[in-house]
Amino acid sequence: MTSMKTRAFAETNLGEQLPELAIPVTVTLINGGAIATRDYFPGHHDVDAARELGSPHIFMNILTTSALVQRFVEDWAGPLATFRDLRIKLGAPNYPGDTMTFSGEVSERGESDRSLVVSLKGKNSMGNHVTGQVTVVLPA
Amino acid sequence: MADQELIEKVRAMVGREYGRVYAWDKVNAPMIRHWCEVMGVSNPLYTDPAFARDAGFADVVAPPAMLQVWCMAGLDMENYPPGSTDENNFEVLKVIEPYGYPAVVAVNSDLYFDRHILAGERLYFTSKVDSVSDEKTTPLGTGFFVTVLMAYFSETAEGKPDEPVGKQLFRVFKFKPAQRPKAEEKPAGKAEKPAAKRPLPGISDDTRFFWEGCEAGKLLIQRCTGCQTLRHPPAPVCAKCHAFDWDTVEASGKAELYSFVVMHYPEVPPFDYPNPIGLIELDEGVRLIAGLVGIERDELKIGQRLQVEFERFDDQQTLPQFRPVAE
Numbered sequence: 001m002t003s004m005k006t007r008a009f010a011e012t013n014l015g016e017q018l019p020e021l022a023i024p025v026t027v028t029l030i031n032g033g034a035i036a037t038r039d040y041f042p043g044h045h046d047v048d049a050a051r052e053l054g055s056p057h058i059f060m061n062i063l064t065t066s067a068l069v070q071r072f073v074e075d076w077a078g079p080l081a082t083f084r085d086l087r088i089k090l091g092a093p094n095y096p097g098d099t100m101t102f103s104g105e106v107s108e109r110g111e112s113d114r115s116l117v118v119s120l121k122g123k124n125s126m127g128n129h130v131t132g133q134v135t136v137v138l139p140a
Numbered sequence: 141m142a143d144q145e146l147i148e149k150v151r152a153m154v155g156r157e158y159g160r161v162y163a164w165d166k167v168n169a170p171m172i173r174h175w176c177e178v179m180g181v182s183n184p185l186y187t188d189p190a191f192a193r194d195a196g197f198a199d200v201v202a203p204p205a206m207l208q209v210w211c212m213a214g215l216d217m218e219n220y221p222p223g224s225t226d227e228n229n230f231e232v233l234k235v236i237e238p239y240g241y242p243a244v245v246a247v248n249s250d251l252y253f254d255r256h257i258l259a260g261e262r263l264y265f266t267s268k269v270d271s272v273s274d275e276k277t278t279p280l281g282t283g284f285f286v287t288v289l290m291a292y293f294s295e296t297a298e299g300k301p302d303e304p305v306g307k308q309l310f311r312v313f314k315f316k317p318a319q320r321p322k323a324e325e326k327p328a329g330k331a332e333k334p335a336a337k338r339p340l341p342g343i344s345d346d347t348r349f350f351w352e353g354c355e356a357g358k359l360l361i362q363r364c365t366g367c368q369t370l371r372h373p374p375a376p377v378c379a380k381c382h383a384f385d386w387d388t389v390e391a392s393g394k395a396e397l398y399s400f401v402v403m404h405y406p407e408v409p410p411f412d413y414p415n416p417i418g419l420i421e422l423d424e425g426v427r428l429i430a431g432l433v434g435i436e437r438d439e440l441k442i443g444q445r446l447q448v449e450f451e452r453f454d455d456q457q458t459l460p461q462f463r464p465v466a467e
Contacts, residue, residue, distance in 0.1 A: 004184075023180075029178070032178040033178055033179065035178075036171075036174050036175040036177075036178040036179070036209075037175070037206075037208075037209045037212065038209055038212035038213075038214050039212060040214065040215050040217060041217070053242075053243045053317065054243065054280075054281075054317035054318070061246070062246035062247075062249050063205070063208055063209060063249075064179070065249075066205040066208075066249055066251065067175065067179040067181065067203070067205045067206075068179060068180075069205070070179075070181065070203060070204060070205040071179055071180055071181045074181070074183055079183040079184060079185050079191075079195075080185065080195055082253075082256070083204040083253050084252070084253060085250065085251060085252045085253065086204060086205060086250075086251045086253075087248075087249075087250040087251070088248065088249055088250070089247060089248050090245070090246065090247050090248070092409070093245075121407075125335040125336065125409075125410070126335060126336050126409055127336060127407065127408070127409030127410070128407055128409075
């Protein structure tokens with residue numbers, strides 16, 4: 001759950017670790033995520049189509065990954081953290097039955113504009129599904 | 141090797157700009173709520189108008205990661221709303237496909253946000269083909285990375301310039317898969333999830349004793365029966381007296397850290413990173429390389445005392461690892 005209190009910039013430290021977040025990767029999340037992001041690419045909802053593409057099962061779409069990255073950072077930063085950017089790179093696919101665990105840390109801290117860069121990764125049983133950086137601006 | 145004709149065609153498309161693609165719907169609370177529900181996003185800024193007003197916004201705010209969602213075509217992936225360009229900003233993929241690259245996956249999405257977007261705004265984007273890579277081979281297969289840049293705008297009242305709200309770099313890999321799917325499909329049900337395992341050592345007659353010792357929880361070191369010299373890694377001949385005969389002794393497992401590295405990059409599954417690896421000097425006098433456990437990365441010290449322990453991985457191999465102990 002998102003903390004209702006937004007973290008103040010002064011409360012944060014360079015190198016600070018974010019609490020880990022484990023996301024069970026399910027058919028429901030992959031399907032529901034694809035449709036909630038209006039992505040009807042068959043590999044995200046149709047197992048036969050996914051196998052045609054050489055995948056063992058349907059795989060998570062990148063818009064869902066972006067959403068989960070937002071959630072991971074926002075759960076820590078609080079509801080009024082302002083996102084300035086959200087940059088991700090995908091690696092190992094997220095297939096149903098796996099678990100993706102996010103970890104991350106504050107890798108840059110800009111005093112002048114109260115901005116933080118969080119460097120993060122979401123790891124599943126095959127390696128890193130996602131690596132990325134998110135810049136948020138926090139209240140003083 | 142990629143077809144030269146294909147390379148020339150796609151090169152000619154780099155830099156091409158594409159007109160507006162509109163959102164089917166204005167930014168709206170139902171789509172936001174649905175998205176938050178599925179993604180497990182619980183920030184009330186997106187779903188509770190009273191919370192949003194208290195935070196100084198006129199209505200609920202769109203989650204930043206939804207920026208791309210608003211202008212998605214939907215079920216028919218080429219059906220854009222009236223007023224949108226007829227051209228497809230990813231048409232370069234259709235040029236590449238007939239040359240034998242049927243599959244596509246998204247690999248990068250970099251979103252940049254100029255400001256909050258509120259319910260009621262109508263968005264559109266314009267785009268530009270930023271780059272097409274040389275032909276590359278990845279674990280997925282062989283193909284091309286295609287990068288498209290999008291600029292998102294919010295429509296304003298007649299006469300005023302539309303307002304930029306964000307940008308996106310979107311990169312896909314258009315490829316021929318490395319492996320074709322199996323003809324025999326498993327019955328529906330559990331996913332076959334190819335979990336990464338630790339690589340297995342190559343085992344020879346010279347080294348078998350070491351790995352069998354590990355399975356038995358013993359750290360065995362080769363000893364020349366001619367001159368009693370210990371040696372590791374195992375070898376067929378004594379480097380000191382050149383005798384071929386050898387036996388083994390069980391090491392105490394007490395050791396000190398002779399040197400170490402901490403692997404950060406590249407991250408290779410299934411190892412955890414940062415991954416500390418030690419060159420370990422056993423009290424018996426030989427050195428071996430093994431993983432270090434129970435160590436904070438900032439606290440590694442040359443000369444610190446260590447003790448062996450054994451861990452079984454992937455239900456198929458047992459490896460010695462070393463953990464710090466008091467003097």
